[in-house]
Amino acid sequence: MPRPRAERLLALALAAGLPLGAAAQVGAMDDFTPPPALPAAPAVPVPAPASAPARQQAGADANLPVDVQADRIGGRPDVDVEAEGEVDVRRGDVRVQADRVRFRQDTQVLKAEGNVRMSQQGNRAKGTELEYKLDTSQGYVLEPEYFIAVTKGGGTAERVDFLGPNRARIIEGNYTSCGLDGEGAPAWLLTAERVDLDMDANEGIARGGVLRFMGVPILAAPRLSFPLSDERKSGWLPPFINIDNRNGLDVAVPYYWNIAPNRDATLTPTLSARRGPGLNSEYRYLEPTYQGRLNLNLLPNDRVAGETRYAFGFEHSGTAYDMGYRTAGVRVSDDNYWKDFTRGTSALMNARTNPYLTPRLLGAEAQVDRGLGDLGLAGGQWRSYARVLSWQVLQDTDPAARITPPYERLPQIGLQGGAPLGGGLRMELQTEINRFSRAPSADPTTIEATRVHALGSxxxxxxxxxxxxxxxxxxxxxxxxxxxxxxxxxxxxxxxxxxxxxxxxxxxxxxxxxxxxxxxxxxxxxxxxxxxxxxxxxxxxxxxxxxxxxxxxxxxxxxxxxxxxxxxxxxxxxxxxxxxxxxxxxxxxxxxxxxxxxxxxxxxxxxxxxxxxxxxxxxxxxxxxxITQHWNADGTLQYKHQTGQVSSWTAGARYSPGPYRTLALRYRYTRDSSDQIEVGWQWPVYGTVPGSLIKRDSSGGCGGGGTLYAVGRTLYSKKESRLVDGIGGFEYDAGCWIFRAIGERISTGTAQATTRLMLQLELVGLSRLGTNPLQLLRTTVPGYLMLRDDPSGATPPPASYE
Structure with missing residues (x-):
């Protein structure tokens, strides 16, 4: 079952505040410069104690030797080691550097003072003083500054206490993915009075958390529970905000419920300024022999329509008794639902439940199929199937805009297959029984029938x-x-x-x-x-x-x-x-x-x-x-000899000189029918995009240095002199935060359209707030590339934290 993105506030951020033992952390920043190896003071291996079963449970590293490098090394054999001057202590993937270090072998306690630096699994921490018990992972670090590899972010705190393997507590800490070079305040900063982290339980609890953007508090929570990895965990997700001309301002706050490893649900209370409160929900399940989902969007009392509105979607598939089966469908409360909640309807549909790909024609089907083997014909492959298919047609009050619904199949039963015969011959056969029934909204004079057919070769x-x-x-x-x-x-x-x-x-x-x-x-x-x-x-x-x-x-x-x-x-x-x-x-x-x-x-x-x-x-x-590495072009032309005219033609070209730069143009013409121009783009209009990677503001502060992109797609009908559909807006990438403002227009009739505004603030390494337009941009704008993606597979360079 796909796992939801861990976009809970404080989620990966303060979770990453644990500088050691975070199993989900990957990646790295430019490492602290290691001290040079000094010939006068070679590395001194200090063996681990031979006893202590409890220490063995702390992990495999408990049996590894401790390597010490320094300008001066002394101490008592088998008791302690004292080192000064460019001290470098290592055990397994744990590394501590400091001016002075003392290590007690009997207690496995390491104390470090002066320019203390600690690293593990790509994560870094700097502080003034460290005490750490290597066998039990207990201790503390004072005034730490830390960096988290998985999020490319970091922060500072008064103190971090290590409470055992994979457990820690951060006192008066903060977090940001903006630069920590001390030059100005970070563009965004997350602070908390205390954060308790438990990697084994995959849970973090933050108390007194406040998120500030440009110095202004934008979100606060007295207590917040969040996951420490991409593993699913129950909790509130960031809110969504939608603004359109039919519903006004909509606010939705999803709650994710991790019911079991193979079951989850998302409950999303909504509030529309015009229509009132509602609830959207999704339930998913995954079993060894079946899987599926249920969706229900409910508006109990639409203040505009004066009635209850809903959209219901379902999908279930599996195998049983050597058969595969599947059922799926979408149903809504009324004919105008697709106009009032355009994206809500589309989210419930897919190519299987709605092969016509129009929100006005909603399908519901159930089918079973079974493989029959070769049926005695060597090399043959045959299958039988049965299906029922019905439609809900959302008609328009305008007679000119009404659509003719397709026939329903109640049922469709068939046999299909083929097999090689002797002498290189091959036979193919399909036979079906279909009961064609008219949809409820169809013309009552529509003829219903039963058909039996066979197609063979x-x-x-x-x-x-x-x-x-x-x-x-x-x-x-x-x-x-x-x-x-x-x-x-x-x-x-x-x-x-x-x-x-x-x-x-x-x-x-x-x-x-x-x-x-x-x-x-x-x-x-x-x-x-x-x-x-x-x-x-x-x-x-x-x-x-x-x-x-x-x-x-x-x-x-x-x-x-x-x-x-x-x-x-x-x-x-x-x-x-x-x-x-x-x-x-x-x-x-x-x-x-x-x-x-x-x-x-x-x-x-x-x-x-x-x-x-x-x-x-x-x-x-x-x-x-x-044409070249950056240019692609295609086209078709249909020429009619009898009239000496072109019946239709299409032509398109796309220019993509590099990531985050694409321009696409397509023209479609059909004589006496349509004449359309489609334009798509993603292009920097302010700032610099050198080479293959965007130049990001390395300071991460409130100043300039970002890049502004124009992005969009429009479909214009020359024949009707109107904009059919379109999206357009801007993305501003400041390095550690991205702001998107995207407008969308969807035609719901020859003279009707739904428009909406999507605003999103992405705090890189933390979360996205607002309405997410990314899926819409990816599926609509030709060649669109998300600003954190790179076609070469390279990771964009992080801001400097040194």
Whole structure:
């Protein structure tokens, strides 16, 4: 089960205040400069005591020797060691440096004074005095200044007490990831009167915690419990704030409940300035044979709508009795829910529960499937399945904006598979029984029916490194039983439509040089012949529609999706593709294709019932290329011979000269339909981004030195002269904190839109406060890179703490 991000206030911050023994801490800062090894005083190994079973329980390091290096070393053999001048003491991964050190072997107590420095597992601490019992991990350090490797942050305290292995107490401590060089106050600072840390229990308890930003207190808590690692722990998460034109100001404060290692829940009380209080919830579970989640967003009394509003989402999947099963769906209270709570609805949907990817069409399904093996056909693979699918359609009061819901399948039962036969033949078969029912909001005159269909094929592929040839015979058979009589009085009908096809192609290859680069160029001509006899088809369309015109549909045997329509065909599709491959690595740096269909006779089965008599289809050209290391471009063009005009074309380019710099432009045009321009960007507009990493303010103070980025994406319709959708705003990276201000506009109709403002303050190494726009930016802005990410995998350099 995915673990939530440990973004509780004080979480990794004061948790990291434990300078020793924090098992989750990784990474490092520039180390303290070690003293040079002095030949006059070589390292003196001090053996560990032979007794003390209790000490053995303190960890494996209890049996390791203690190495001491210093200018002067003295003491009593087997009793104590006294060292002065550039003292360096090590045991395992624990290292102590100081001006003076005394170590008692019998008690395992190490005392250090003067410029004390201590390090373990990448964490550092400096102080004036240290007393530490090596075998029990007990002791203290006075006036420490510490650095935490995992968060790249640190702070100071009056005192840190070590209470045993993986336990500590910080007295009057503070924490920040801004620079600690003493030049000005840190931009943000977290302070607490006392912090108790227990790594074994993965718990920290802070008392009197106050968070200040630019010297202003922005959050305070008398007592706060938080986790010390990425392990899950119950507790309050940072609040979310949302501002939009439909709901006004929304505030949400999530509470995470770690029920068990395989179960958790998040309860989020919400308060809307316009609509009133509500509660969002999510429950997740994970078992050896099943898993799932439940979501419920509830607004008991919407003051604007005057009713209860809700959104419910569920997903459950697993295996039982050699079968896989899954159920998922989304349901909301009313037709306007998607307009009022746009992101709330989207968060409950995914591509499985909502394959149409529109918040107005909400699916609910349940399915089971079972593998049947080869069914006696060696090398075969078969499976059976059953499914039910229903829809909730959110209709609009505007008749022009209403949508036609798809049919529900109650149920869909099928068998699918294939197997090799003798002589190189291969057979494929799919057969289904479907009960098509109209959705509740559909036209009552919509005809319901039961359909039984079978799709099968027999092919004989020949394949070599230089080409292929695949003749194939296939069929589409279907039988319908209608609940209402058709216009001709029929209540049932059946048909069987055969298809013959031959698909062949060649592959030529040659060395090629372009702008000094060694490439391999291919030339891949392809021909597809399809013969399907005409068969009258007048049944309603339950799952069929015309395929989009693209390179894939041009090489398809049927111009329709689904089963209800099979286009008659006597045609050849001809095309050629040329690819350019990097000679060394084999990466594709360019691809260009052209294809066209030639009708040898009229096509009578069409979407509008008007036969296609033109012998030549539209000519399709497409290409994509990595022009240089920083430039990518692609495009398609559809040309109609009959009119001598371009039917549609798209073109796009993206320029990415380095991290956090991307500009993308795409134009889409379809004659008499759409004309859209899409622009996306992430670009520094103030500050410096040298090389591959952002230049961050090393001081971390309240001064300048940060970088301001513009980020966004817009989709503009020239045909309608309006902005369809868009997001845009700024990110300011000051090194130890990042501020984001992002605006979003989502169209909910031809003249309606929802706009919202997202404000977020990220305190690097601590937490994020406000509304998180990062997921939206990653999925919407082409090439967007989060400011703490780097494509090379390198970690951005931390601010200096020395």
């Amino acid at each position: 027999l092919s004989r592929p020949w394949t070599t490194s230089w080409g292929w040839l695949t003749p194939k015979a296939s069929f589409n058979a279907a039988s319908y039983s209608f609940d209402q009589a058709l216009s001709d009085g029929r209540t049932s009908t059946s048909r069987l439509i055969p298809t013959l096809s031959v698909d062949t192609g060649l592959v030529f290859e040659r060395p090629f040089s372009l702008f000094g680069s060694n490439l391999r160029q291919t030339l891949e001509p392809r021909l597809l012949y399809v013969r399907t006899p005409y068969h009258a088809q007048s049944t309603p369309l339950f799952d069929s529609s015309v395929k989009d015109f693209n390179i894939t549909s041009l090489y398809a045997e049927n111009t329709f999706t689904g089963v209800d329509r099979v286009s008659d065909a006597n045609q050849i599709t001809a095309g050629v593709t040329s690819r350019f491959l990097d000679a060394a690595g084999g990466n594709e740096v360019g691809r260009f294709s052209v294809a066209q269909r030639v009708l040898l006779s009229d096509q009578r089965i069409t979407a509008d019932g008007v036969p296609i008599t033109q012998r030549l289809s539209d000519l399709l050209l497409q290409g994509a290329s990595t």
